[in-house]
Amino acid sequence: MPQKLRVAASSDGVLPEDMLLQILVRLPAKMICLFRAVCRSWRFLLSDPLFVAAHKSHHSGPLIATCSRLYGRGTIDILDLSGSVVKRIATSMAAPRLVRTCRLDLICVTGSNHFATCHVINPATGDTFALPIHRAKEHAHVEHFFPVSFDFGQVGSTGEYKAIRCVSFDNSNSQSDLLLCEVITLDDGRHARWRGKQGPPAPIARRRDKSVVVNGVAHFLLEFRCPTFSGDHVEPGSMALFNLETEEWMGILKGPMPVRSFVEDSNGRSSYFSLDMELSLVCLDGFLVMAHDPEYGPWDLWFLMDIEKCLWNKSHLCIRIAKIL
The missing domain is CATH 2.40.128 (Lipocalin)
Structure with missing residues (x-):
């Protein structure tokens, strides 16, 4: 947590400052919104861009896998909800197609030849298993x-x-x-x-x-x-x-x-x-x-x-x- 981000003085004597900040960044966003109504100093804290960035790092949203073709080769892009490419994985398939799944740690792609070629990919490591x-x-x-x-x-x-x-x-x-x-x-x-x-x-x-x-x-x-x-x-x-x-x-x-x-x-x-x-x-x-x-x-x-x-x-x-x- 950045040193310049400080908790209001009203929290003194309840929890150490660093501990309180570590607790707050782990709370759900809905609860953080409610805490902004506690007092003015808490509203300033929880609206601070430094706190927002720290909270976001602890609550990363779901990632989206897409297949595309780049420079004649098939690629798999891992995107966040803002559309930014988090990771790009190259494949040996010329035209990979994603098998639709919901909230799995692995993704599966097939070739264009009627499912004869299938690869399973770990998006976190990039490891591929044919x-x-x-x-x-x-x-x-x-x-x-x-x-x-x-x-x-x-x-x-x-x-x-x-x-x-x-x-x-x-x-x-x-x-x-x-x-x-x-x-x-x-x-x-x-x-x-x-x-x-x-x-x-x-x-x-x-x-x-x-x-x-x-x-x-x-x-x-x-x-x-x-x-x-x-x-x-x-x-x-x-x-x-x-x-x-x-x-x-x-x-x-x-x-x-x-x-x-x-x-x-x-x-x-x-x-x-x-x-x-x-x-x-x-x-x-x-x-x-x-x-x-x-x-x-x-x-x-x-x-x-x-x-x-x-x-x-x-x-x-x-x-x-x-x-x-």
Whole structure:
């Protein structure tokens, strides 16, 4: 704490000056605002730029990771909330894409080649770990192997970081192909290997914004334009759930009722294809959120409040903004 920053004389005899300052800089900003009403001298102290700077150093805000391309090479920028670059990490990927996560100590990026290349990066140290490309030994007999979806998250009970990928038997766009599933535990270090698991219960969507990990469960939007592997109908907005801790599928979760009851317009203005393109999944404040971004109109944000009752709460954004998800 700078020597020129001094506490009001009214604190004498209560706590040593240095100790009091060390306590104040560690208090939440909301409490500091309340303390400014104690007296005039405290208001001057807590408004002093030196104190504000010291308090900020003890309460750094969340950092944001972004991917970009600089001089023909992929880079990952770690930004603070003011937009300043805190750290820049170079990668071997020409066009890295960030796997969306919420408040994790590690970040994961994939290449543009359909999730075949994935790197996990420690933003604090810059250390990079490339996930193995080779398939799990349980799937060594599969002749064609093509990753179609990928996600990354943390197991809350153990703190382990795991990645999951769903793979197809071939490189076709046929949604009738059976899918396989593989999981890897990153805490196994350089010896980490993919482990073969049972495939999802229905065909999953094959785009990057169609899955997210929330509270240790990976949620994958299903392809509702085609039936399940067993021939059952899939309602729009349905998701397949995978538990990262038990490494088992948890069944299918239905989406919000307005999305599930979507009806294709006879004149073609609204189609299942457009709805499929407009839906995405994201984690906000620990909640699973389904975002509906129609071509015209505000975003609809559906927060999952109760998974047992399939209860969703709707919010929306009235201002059109650029897509960053």
